[in-house]
Amino acid sequence: MDEATARERVVSTADRLFYTRGVQAVGMDAVRTESGVSLKRIYGLFPSKDDLVLAVLRHRTERWNAGIAGALAGAGTPRERLLAVFDFLAGWFREDDFRGCAFINVFGELGGGSDRVAEAVREQKASFRRHVAELVREAGGPDHLAPQLVLLAEGAQTTAAISGDPGTAAHARAAADTLIRCALGDAGDAEGTTEA
Structure with a gap:
């Protein structure tokens, strides 16, 4: 198994285990057993558990961004594009393995003890806020609308x-x-869009 395949297998396994059981409840031995990648190789790819958690968060960010982009692709008007975020959430909430926001979950577990994890979570949330703010600008909406919509999405x-x-x-x-x-x-x- 080449390095890229091993990395992908470890990250996807850790993602599933961390999301369903929690980061602290899952040891590296469990990741090794479930992924089929040796512990030595895992530590060669991810020198610490925090490194693996950060890779999982990057993976989650890519999935989140792709999901939002897919929902927006089917929306026509500026209002529909703003509401598409909530349509994406509706589909996600119905998935059998839905356990809430992985970023919020990880922050709740590790945010106080790992500056790197806390910063990664904050950056993902800030990126989402920027994205919604851009959608609001494209729709010609006031700046205060974006944080309101983000709070609704996060709270949901x-x-x-x-x-x-x-x-x-x-x-x-x-x-x-x-x-x-x-x-x-x-x-x-x-x-189309409306100029503010």
């Missing part, structure tokens, strides 16, 4: 994980639609 993830109710995404989408309508009026229904 946590609420859905705790309650086990995938319908949380629909509630968040309805609230987002209300905020968008108040902020944009009819402008958000127009095709």
Whole structure:
């Protein structure tokens, strides 16, 4: 097995184990057993568990970005593009293995003890905020709309994980639609973008 394949196998295995059981509950031996990659090789690829956690978070970031991009690709109007974020959440919340936001989960476990992990989580959240802010700008919306929509999306993830109710995404989408309508009026229904 070449290095890229071994790395991919270890990261995908660790991602699944960390997400379902928690980072602290999963030892490197479990990653070795499940991935089929020797412990020596794992430590050659990831010198510490934090290094592996960071690789998992990068993997999660790529999956999140691809999911959001896929949802946005099917949206036409600026309002639909803003609401597509919540449509993505609705699909994700219905997945059998949904356990909430991996970034929030990892931050809750390790954020106080690992500056590197805390920074990686903060950067992912900041990247999402920037993305939503760009969508709001494209729609001609006010700056204050973006953090409001982000709070709805983040809160929906946590609420859905705790309650086990995938319908949380629909509630968040309805609230987002209300905020968008108040902020944009009819402008958000127009095709293309509106200049602020």
